[in-house]
Amino acid sequence: MDWRPATSEPDQLGESPFWHPIESRLYWVDIAGRALCRLHPASGRAERWAMPSEPGCIAPARTAGQPSGLVIALRDTLYRAKDWGGPLVPVARLPIDPATERANDGKCDALGRFWVGTMHEPAAGPRQPVAALYCVDGRGDGAPLVRRMLDGVATANGLAWSPDGGTLYWVDTPSHTIRAWACDASGEPVGAPRVLHAFAPKPDGWKPGQPGYGGRPDGAAVDAEGHYWCAMYEGGRVLRLSPGGEIVADIPVPAQCPTMPCLGDDGPEGATLFVTSARQGRPADELAREPHSGHLLVAGERLPVAGRPVNWYEEGLLPAGLA
Numbered sequence: 392m393d394w395r396p397a398t399s400e401p402d403q404l405g406e407s408p409f410w411h412p413i414e415s416r417l418y419w420v421d422i423a424g425r426a427l428c429r430l431h432p433a434s435g436r437a438e439r440w441a442m443p444s445e446p447g448c449i450a451p452a453r454t455a456g457q458p459s460g461l462v463i464a465l466r467d468t469l470y471r472a473k474d475w476g477g478p479l480v481p482v483a484r485l486p487i488d489p490a491t492e493r494a495n496d497g498k499c500d501a502l503g504r505f506w507v508g509t510m511h512e513p514a515a516g517p518r519q520p521v522a523a524l525y526c527v528d529g530r531g532d533g534a535p536l537v538r539r540m541l542d543g544v545a546t547a548n549g550l551a552w553s554p555d556g557g558t559l560y561w562v563d564t565p566s567h568t569i570r571a572w573a574c575d576a577s578g579e580p581v582g583a584p585r586v587l588h589a590f591a592p593k594p595d596g597w598k599p600g601q602p603g604y605g606g607r608p609d610g611a612a613v614d615a616e617g618h619y620w621c622a623m624y625e626g627g628r629v630l631r632l633s634p635g636g637e638i639v640a641d642i643p644v645p646a647q648c649p650t651m652p653c654l655g656d657d658g659p660e661g662a663t664l665f666v667t668s669a670r671q672g673r674p675a676d677e678l679a680r681e682p683h684s685g686h687l688l689v690a691g692e693r694l695p696v697a698g699r700p701v702n703w704y705e706e707g708l709l710p711a712g713l714a
Contacts, residue, residue, distance in 0.1 A: 393684070393691030394645050397430055397665065398437045401685030405667030406610060407448040407497065408687070409701045413458060417655055419687060420446040422495075423671045424563040427463065430687065432656065432663075440476055446535050447494030450505060452704040459713070462529075462704040464494035469535070473713040480712040483527055483535040485509065492522055496548045496651075501556050502578050503705025504528045506540070508547020508561070518545040518565060529706045540580065549611040549621060553634065556701060560587065560619055562608045567592050569608050569621065569632070570589030578607070585652060587619070587636040597649055599625065599677045610651025610667070622649035622666060627681075628711055629666060644668070646684040647677050654698025662698040664690040 402424035410417055411429075418429045427440040427449060444466040452462045452471060460473040462482075467489040470479040485494060487509055497507035509522040522544040529535035540559075549562030549569060559572040559580055570584035592606060597604045606626015613619055618639065619632045627647050631640035646668035654662040670678060670685030678684055 392642055392664075392686045395691060396683050396686035397689040398428075400437070400439070401670055401683075402426075402428065402555055402667070402687070403460050403671040403685060404650070404669045405685065405687055406495075406650050407446075408651055408653035408655070408665055408667050409450065410653060410657075410698065411451055412700060413610035415656070417653065417665055417687070418449060418451075418461075419653075419667050420649075422447060426688070427461075429572055432689075435491070436645045438475070443479075445493055448497030448517055450497070450499045450704045451701060452706065453503070454706045454709045456705075458703075459706070459709060462505055464497055466493045469505070469507070471710050471713055473709070478712060480710045482529065482710050483537050485525055485537065487522075487600060488541070495522075495546060496550050497625075498550045498552075499704050500552055500559075500578055501702055502576075503530060503703055505697065506559075508544065508550060510544075510546040520545045520563070521529060522547060524561065529704065532707045538693045547701045548609050551613045551619060552702075553613060554615065554617050558634075560611060560613070562611070562621075564624065565605050567607045569611075569619070569636075571636075588632055588638070590623075593625070599674055609649070612652050612654055614654055614662070614694075615699055617684070618696070620652045620654065622651050623634075624648050624650060629664075644688060646670075646681050646686070646688065648673065648684065649688075654694065654696075657697045657700075658684070658693075661696055664694055666690075 402421035408419035447464045469483040495510040505527040511518040520543045524541040546564040567590040569587040572580045572584040572589040606623030609622045609624040611621045648669040653665045656663040666688045
């Protein structure tokens with residue numbers, strides 16, 4: 392598959408892409424670059440909006456059923472923005488220590504709840520399983536309800552749902568394992584997650600550019616047929632897995648560290664595959680080999696399968712300060 396960079400300016404750590412069906416734009420974040428980004432593919436216009444801290448993830452928002460901007464997870468606090476470049480209004484705080492933990496991957500479920508995973512980010516040393524997965528529900532008339540859904544996470548990633556909402560997929564990236572969690576009719580996870588697919592760990596002494604390592608699962612998406620698409624960080628590829636966990640497609644990407652796929656711009660011919668990627672902290676020789684690292688990448692041919700519409704963050708009332 393042919394790829395091209397969709398923007399002229401690379402991100403440090405691109406993540407959380409989603410296709411906005413009303414605006415025909417792709418949105419994503421540059422976590423390390425502390426910016427929100429968006430692209431209008433038809434015109435080629437790309438925009439960046441500087442943030443006061445690292446944006447882990449974003450989603451489109453609706454108030455009383457009407458589009459009303461974005462919900463943004465900035466390190467330890469969720470904010471609402473009614474307009475691009477407008478005021479940021481805090482609406483909920485995650486119960487974490489921002490000195491050692493921050494918001495990472497996140498998406499909304501079909502009910503409009505914003506699920507946000509955190510990651511341990513120590514100043515030195517390896518990441519430890521002290522982070523968590525949270526569910527933020529803003530559908531009531533008061534402050535959003537924040538619930539801790541899962542503990543013992545080092546780097547929460549890979550959030551996605553099956554088309555029927557019966558399965559929640561998630562990843563703790565250092566574990567090299569994708570898990571599937573059964574959900575009941577009300578969207579609540581039940582029982583213990585099962586292993587969907589486990590990957591081989593990084594070999595001792597492995598260096599970027601060497602064979603012998605396929606990467607570890609990062610951000611993800613689910614297509615209209617219920618297959619799970621996952622970016623393999625340090626593996627230079629995106630995988631498509633069946634609902635049973637079998638790898639049915641292995642697509643090379645011109646960046647060692649793809650971070651999340653998005654099946655956007657749906658039409659009768661299928662969908663366009665976008666992939667965010669990272670360049671932060673990567674070796675100079677790797678960046679010389681793969682100069683597209685950090686760019687939003689777009690596939691040159693459309694996929695024969697459609698993506699799924701983005702889920703919106705649903706509110707009962709517009710937060711004070713955004714009226």
